[in-house]
Amino acid sequence: MGLEALALLGRKAIENARFTAGVFFCVLAAALSGCASLVPQTAELREGLPDGLPRQVELKNVPFYPQLDYQCGPAALATALDAFGANLTPEQLVPEVYLPERKGSLQVEMLAAPRRHGMVSYLLAPRFVDLLREVAAGNPVIVLQNLGLSDGWHYAVAVGYDYDTGDLLMRSGVTEREQLNFAVHEFVWARSGYWAMVALPPDRIPVTADENRWLAAIAALERTGDARNARTAYATFLERWPQNVNAAVGLANAYHRLGELPQAEKVLRAAAQRAPDSVVVLNNLAQTLSDQGRDAEALPFAERAVAAGGPFSDAARETRSAIQQRLSGKARN
Amino acid sequence: MKAVVCRLLIVLMAWTPFQYAQAGMIGTDQVVASATQAERSTIVNFVSRADVAGQLQSFGIDASNAKDRVAAMTDDEVRYLAGRIDSMPAGANGAGLVLLIVIVAVIWWVWKR
Numbered sequence: 001m002g003l004e005a006l007a008l009l010g011r012k013a014i015e016n017a018r019f020t021a022g023v024f025f026c027v028l029a030a031a032l033s034g035c036a037s038l039v040p041q042t043a044e045l046r047e048g049l050p051d052g053l054p055r056q057v058e059l060k061n062v063p064f065y066p067q068l069d070y071q072c073g074p075a076a077l078a079t080a081l082d083a084f085g086a087n088l089t090p091e092q093l094v095p096e097v098y099l100p101e102r103k104g105s106l107q108v109e110m111l112a113a114p115r116r117h118g119m120v121s122y123l124l125a126p127r128f129v130d131l132l133r134e135v136a137a138g139n140p141v142i143v144l145q146n147l148g149l150s151d152g153w154h155y156a157v158a159v160g161y162d163y164d165t166g167d168l169l170m171r172s173g174v175t176e177r178e179q180l181n182f183a184v185h186e187f188v189w190a191r192s193g194y195w196a197m198v199a200l201p202p203d204r205i206p207v208t209a210d211e212n213r214w215l216a217a218i219a220a221l222e223r224t225g226d227a228r229n230a231r232t233a234y235a236t237f238l239e240r241w242p243q244n245v246n247a248a249v250g251l252a253n254a255y256h257r258l259g260e261l262p263q264a265e266k267v268l269r270a271a272a273q274r275a276p277d278s279v280v281v282l283n284n285l286a287q288t289l290s291d292q293g294r295d296a297e298a299l300p301f302a303e304r305a306v307a308a309g310g311p312f313s314d315a316a317r318e319t320r321s322a323i324q325q326r327l328s329g330k331a332r333n
Numbered sequence: 334m335k336a337v338v339c340r341l342l343i344v345l346m347a348w349t350p351f352q353y354a355q356a357g358m359i360g361t362d363q364v365v366a367s368a369t370q371a372e373r374s375t376i377v378n379f380v381s382r383a384d385v386a387g388q389l390q391s392f393g394i395d396a397s398n399a400k401d402r403v404a405a406m407t408d409d410e411v412r413y414l415a416g417r418i419d420s421m422p423a424g425a426n427g428a429g430l431v432l433l434i435v436i437v438a439v440i441w442w443v444w445k446r
Contacts, residue, residue, distance in 0.1 A: 108410045
């Protein structure tokens with residue numbers, strides 16, 4: 001062995017020792033200064049059960065798929081999706097989320113894959129109480145924990161809790177019903193920045209959903225080309241937030257892609273009443289009318305869209321000139 | 334000239350599977366994205382999608398699989414992944430559990446005392 005290799009080995013050993021010492025020092029410091037700083041959200045939960053949460057919840061009919069080597073991603077995803085009858089096995093999800101050379105699954109891909117099965121993925125806010133609220137509402141929550149010193153990343157699915165014993169119930173790895181203390185869970189979960197997600201069928205809304213972020217989650221499903229499920233999701237969204245103009249645009253776009261032009265027109269007309277200056281609503285209404293062969297009716301809306309300006313004015317100008325061309329073509333014939 | 338046309342055709346062919354826009358309709362994903370994102374050209378998105386598909390491929394999956402996986406992502410997710418796949422957490426099986434249990438047990442013991 002060369003001198004350089006020895007030096008490298010020595011450096012590594014020192015680094016490792018430093019790291020281990022660092023961890024123990026932190027733990028000791030935290031223990032001495034009170035553990036609340038180490039698990040702040042658990043400390044807050046201990047103050048009292050948040051409003052509206054039952055003391056105990058267990059989603060017993062969430063299935064369990066024990067993970068194969070390194071494949072907790074596909075197993076956790078199958079567990080969460082099949083809770084809503086998706087009927088997928090981890091083996092089917094391996095080619096969708098598993099990265100062989102990383103021996104694991106990336107968070108982005110965990111969010112992306114459910115969209116390929118007509119489900120809406122939603123990243124929860126990094127709050128323990130939100131996790132509990134989703135579970136209490138019947139939505140299993142996938143969390144990313146770090147169980148190792150540095151690279152022990154692991155997906156598990158929260159399916160229940162018992163507030164009185166302070167335990168979270170999880171489907172995790174090869175354990176069907178893992179009872180994990182709130183504090184222990186927070187300790188390993190905080191290391192991913194409290195990363196947690198749900199994947200729901202399009203007729204459900206997460207109880208902790210933020211209006212704009214949930215809309216973006218539906219748009220992400222629509223983007224994959226699944227107009228049928230996007231239509232359901234936008235319609236469900238509008239039942240809860242009827243004033244949201246962007247959701248109306250989404251619903252109309254889904255109708256449009258499915259060839260249901262009269263329905264798209266109806267939604268856009270109603271939206272144009274509420275938001276008479278929305279370039280997007282006016283442009284898409286003009287296009288929808290034009291697609292039904294009603295260019296003369298479409299032109300005034302296209303004119304209004306161009307007049308309104310803004311970041312989509314180029315698209316509006318294109319729509320207007322296409323309509324004008326069609327009209328002049330008709331006039332010549 | 335021929336070369337330009339060829340290049341253009343290749344670009345268009347590569348682009349097609351990622352693009353679902355309906356003629357004349359402004360897409361919902363453009364609307365819900367922030368204004369700055371909407372102003373970025375689709376060419377930028379196309380480049381990073383193809384790039385990320387290529388990067389995923391280099392971690393052991395085949396080309397068509399990589400393309401399908403990228404197609405399920407949002408523009409934001411694609412940008413987030415680009416060039417960073419190697420450094421991101423990849424949930425696996427949580428090695429090192431034993432050591433962690435020891436650490437947690439120490440905390441627990443101190444706290445309960």
